[in-house]
Amino acid sequence: xxxxxxxxxxxxxxxxxxxxxxxxxxxxxxxxxxxxxxxxxxxxxxxxxxxxxxxxxxxxxxxxxxxxxxxxxxxxxxxxxxxxxxxxxxxxxxxxxxxxxxxxxxxxxxxxxxxxxxxxxxxxxxxxxxxxxxxxxxxxxxxxxxxxxxxxxxxxxxxxxxxxxxxxxxxxxxxxxxxxxxxxxxxxxxxxxxxxxxxxxxxxxxxxxxxxxxxxxxxxxxxxxxxxxxxxxxxxxxxxxxxxxxxxxxxxxxxxxxxxxxxxxxxxxxxxxxxxxxxxxxxxxxxxxxxxxxxxxxxx
Ligand SMILES: Nc1nc2c(ncn2[C@@H]2O[C@H](COP(=O)(O)OP(=O)(O)OP(=O)(O)O)[C@@H](O)[C@H]2O)c(=O)[nH]1
Ligand SMILES: [Mg+2]
Ligand SMILES: [Zn+2]
Numbered sequence: 356x357x358x359x360x361x362x363x364x365x366x367x368x369x370x371x372x373x374x375x376x377x378x379x380x381x382x383x384x385x386x387x388x389x390x391x392x393x394x395x396x397x398x399x400x401x402x403x404x405x406x407x408x409x410x411x412x413x414x415x416x417x418x419x420x421x422x423x424x425x426x427x428x429x430x431x432x433x434x435x436x437x438x439x440x441x442x443x444x445x446x447x448x449x450x451x452x453x454x455x456x457x458x459x460x461x462x463x464x465x466x467x468x469x470x471x472x473x474x475x476x477x478x479x480x481x482x483x484x485x486x487x488x489x490x491x492x493x494x495x496x497x498x499x500x501x502x503x504x505x506x507x508x509x510x511x512x513x514x515x516x517x518x519x520x521x522x523x524x525x526x527x528x529x530x531x532x533x534x535x536x537x538x539x540x541x542x543x544x545x546x547x548x549x550x551x552x553x554x555x556x557x558x559x560x561x562x563x564x565x566x567x568x569x570x571x572x573x574x575x576x577x578x579x580x581x582x583x584x585x586x587x588x589x590x591x592x593x594x595x596x597x598x599x600x601x602x603x604x605x606x607x608x609x610x611x612x613x614x615x616x617x618x619x620x621x622x623x624x625x626x627x628x629x630x631x632x633x634x635x636x637x638x639x640x641x642x643x644x645x646x647x648x649x650x651x652x653x654x655x
Contacts (some may be wrong), residue, residue, distance in 0.1 A: 357425070359576070360405045361385065361568040368401055368421060368450040369543070370409055370568055374455035383543070386411065386419040397424045402569055403578065404437035404523060431468055431525065434566050434580045434582060438523055441471045441517075443577070445528035445537060447478040448487040448503070454529065456641045460586040461527050461598045462499070463645075467591070470525075472499060473518055477533040478503040493635045498601040506536040516541060516571075530582030535563050539578045541571045593649035597625075602634050618646060 358372035374381040390401050406425040412418045427437045442465045446453040465472050473529035476487045487503040494501045504511035526534045566580045597603045609624025628634040
């Protein structure tokens with residue numbers, strides 16, 4: 356039997372096996388498994404997102420053992436998950452207001468791991484001043500896919516679903532922006548757990564502590580993750596930073612110096628674009644802050 360690890364806690368792995376009831380739905384059974392012998396045989400630790408084969412030990416109580424890890428097509432370090440196709444970066448428009456410095460850090464981190472990103476602004480129902488449209492505009496101009504949604508009212512959810520269909524997506528974003536609420540809202544089907552408790556009842560009210568994959572449709576999974584409020588930039592040289600800003604890369608040809616840092620060099624295409632407004636001043640200011648941070652990190 357084949358399935359997918361949706362959660363790992365304290366040596367137990369929860370493996371979702373699709374039952375392919377009606378076409379397109381996410382119905383399945385979750386087996387609580389150990390992974391005896393797998394590490395020795397495959398020489399790697401099981402990860403959430405791994406496709407596995409399992410032996411059922413007790414059908415009635417949904418207990419099993421993972422017998423083999425199938426090949427991974429990708430592996431993320433943060434969050435630790437296998438076989439992810441894309442990241443959904445979620446910020447709320449208000450309550451809390453977005454921290455764009457943190458948003459840019461997420462984008463850089465995902466690009467470092469070669470994961471395409473969608474930026475999603477939530478709580479559109481609270482956006483009386485229309486800030487969401489401005490935020491989307493800034494990031495769309497940089498080449499990112501963006502959308503605004505209201506989890507509470509269901510606005511934009513169908514569009515989001517079509518962006519997720521057939522893929523495995525990891526969610527990322529700070530605490531309180533509505534990541535779990537959104538994941539709940541995307542579940543159209545009840546997923547059977549050990550003991551048959553609906554995920555819908557259990558989730559959403561509390562801060563998320565474990566990453567967990569949720570089957571939302573056939574072959575469509577979303578990883579709910581704990582929120583975090585800061586993110587250090589790892590394994591990145593200040594000279595590389597600009598390459599993670601797609602809108603800067605386009606302007607580099609107008610810089611006088613090759614390898615221009617866009618900080619203080621004379622005749623800089625990026626700074627000119629900021630002055631004339633075609634590159635967001637907010638993005639550029641956060642770039643300068645991150646550049647300074649990377650520069651100082653090197654000193655000790
Ligand atoms: N008004 C409004 N409130 C929302 C919306 N989505 C979520 N919320 C509320 O925002 C709060 C936080 O939601 P969660 O889904 O727990 O947030 P989270 O991002 O999972 O937070 P962590 O698990 O701590 O990382 C809850 O009180 C939700 O009811 C929305 O679209 N509109
Ligand atoms: Mg949560
Ligand atoms: Zn420059």
